[in-house]
Amino acid sequence: MSTSIATTSYEPFTEETAIAYIEKLNQKLGLFPAPSLLICKEIGDGNLNYVFHLSDSLSGQSLIIKQALPYAKVVGESWPLTLRRAKIEAEALQKAAETVPSLVPNVIHTDDDLAITVMEDLSDYTILRKGLIDGETYPNLGRHIGTYLAKTIFHSSPFGENQQEIKEISVRFTNPELCKITEDLVFTDPFFDHDTNDFEDHLKDTVNELWKNEELKLEAAKLKYIFLTKSEALIHGDLHTGSVFVTAEETKVIDPEFAFYGPAGFDLGLFIANILLNTISKTAIDEQQHSDLYQTIIETVEVFKEEYKKLWQNHHVEAFIQTEGYVDYMLGTIFEDAVGFAGCELIRRIIGLAHVADIDNISDCQKRLYAQQNALQLGSTFIIKRRNIRTIDQLIQETKDVLK
Template identity: 55%
Template sequence: MTVKVKPAYEPLNELTVLDVIKPLNFFNSASLNNLVVQEIGDGNLNLVFRVQDSDSQKALIVKQALPYAKVVGESWPLTLDRARIESDALLQEAESVPHLVPKVYYSDSHLAVTVMEDLSDHVILRKGLIEGNTYPLLAKDIGTFAANTAFYSSDFYLHPFDKKEKVKRFSNPELCKITEDLVFTDPFFDHDTNEFPAELKSSVEKIWSDQELLREVAQLRFSFLTRAEILLHGDLHTGSIFVKEDSTKVIDPEFAFYGPAGFDLAHFFANLTLNHLSQNAHTKEPFHRESVQSFLLQTIEKTWETYTNTFTELWREKSSDPFVKTEGVLENFLQHTFQEAIGFAGCEVIRRTIGLAHVVDLDSIEQKDIELFYKKKALELGSYLIKNQRKFTSITQLTNWIRGA
């Protein structure tokens, strides 16, 4: 008996990626000599290749996890299991919202590879927003995505045995530790991963010494560490969403894990808020700027409204929870999700301003004094959200406050 030994893991390149693709029969045999491979990844953790038939223009994406963080190098090792988690998360999400995630054609946990739908006709949401574009389906799509993935992965729907098995399946300690450090810990202390202009030092030191703020962050961090409520995307910012006029696709769920229900919504809201701030510098024409900023705030409002309406409908029709008809149970869950999301959003706003991984929305502001002005605004805004999270009772209260910040 001959036992086939799997080849040792090696990072792919533009030649070896074809060895993964050719056996899949995605392209017909006559096209194999016409395949064009291009490395397109610009992220911090992975290799990404686009493979296209130059004749038919048919294409797919090959994503491979690296055993370290590209942003730092081999001194920061990472598990390759995150590729398996990403593929599993996409398949899980596709069970309820197939139109909102890329199709997965193939995965190989040994090679840490996922082969998926090409989305080259879409653009990264962050880029589109910075350019002042608006997307009419965005709020409905993200609200639908978040509500469906939340409900169908929760104890409200799943048998307790199934839920606990999924918590184990999506255990993601290494990437959760990155989030724990970069979102909830490092920005709130004098840590060497932080990065900010010297001119912000006094504003940053104010955060580091604010005991009320730090107590709230500690509580949010503890919730992140302990509340395995739903399957989260884990990194749902505007760089993890592809868009075009009539389509939204949520990508890159390699940070997926079971955590607090408000976490994904918080990251989405925070990144829209940061873009709202940056539009004051990026969009010169006043009427267009007002229109884009109104769209951003309406997107926050409509996303939450879609989330609550969708989750409520699923709760009423499909929940197996014994307290499904008890008055106030759903309302309490949604209120806690909302208020905690505001606190999480405050942490995301601060870390994207002074932590290791910034957002280009603010960093690309050309005039240094204006960049500093809006980064100080971001720090004030984030601090307020964290310290006042439980004072917010409606989504319009939140957007009105952002509008006036």
């Protein structure tokens, strides 16, 4: 549900005002039993938002408030951002819950005026990136992410939803400001000498060679054009391993504030790249191939294809759906785009503004350099050779060839 508890203009919450807000909301929605004694802590470690954890010390119940800031938290007020992204995120979670309710957190309440979403507390879960860095394994992860991608993409595409309804829905998810962040930080800046880039001095020669590679830049330009023009499905838009909560049995996809109608292979590509960044990190540290991480990628792609084909057969609204070769064409196109997008993500996480702890936290300078160079080489390979990498087995082999 979406309401406004206060009629005042927007202001960022503090821990105290967050408690006051929830106490008022509790009177309407009965979020906590009476009497209650609320405790609040700001726990956000992301780049864009505040995240508050509220718990009742009497009942033990808890919830999360996420509030968008009118600027990028990682930079400050010099980088203004729309507050509307909070509404987009909440509606994207609610849309995903229509098809994969067990794979997203429950949205309890939204307030557009204050740019907040009140949602299920996932404190018992672990951020996937941290779990992977710590060496944990998640046997259900590939199946869950493959299912999430297949169902959210298919049901928001012209194959699973009436095209007129899609056109109406897509207006709600017009997201130009956050798309511009992706256009710049993923598809543009890392391929040029731009002031947003951030990389270590020992990479200068490697990066300069990358910037001189005209074949690579041409293919990156084509991928940027695909990102700008393909409106195939409602995508998460930022599906990295920091946007997934996990336990040994369960998976929850979070933070779809970058959601918009875009290329169907984008989320898959980002997820593959971020699993590979962890693989590259581990390989640099212990010089071993990590079959469990490769298996996660393989299972993600295989489950995605299997579930997509089932939906194609059983829940279609498109007249050409039974035409021989059509589903294989679509899946092939999605995978080709995903391979290219994975390449862009690998490169930008080394050269660009936003890095990943998997690589940056390697303490040994030489091993860190090795990992960074491997990520750049693999990213370049994926971008240039994406049309020839037709299967997930070929993608894994290309990765092994770079990391051997």
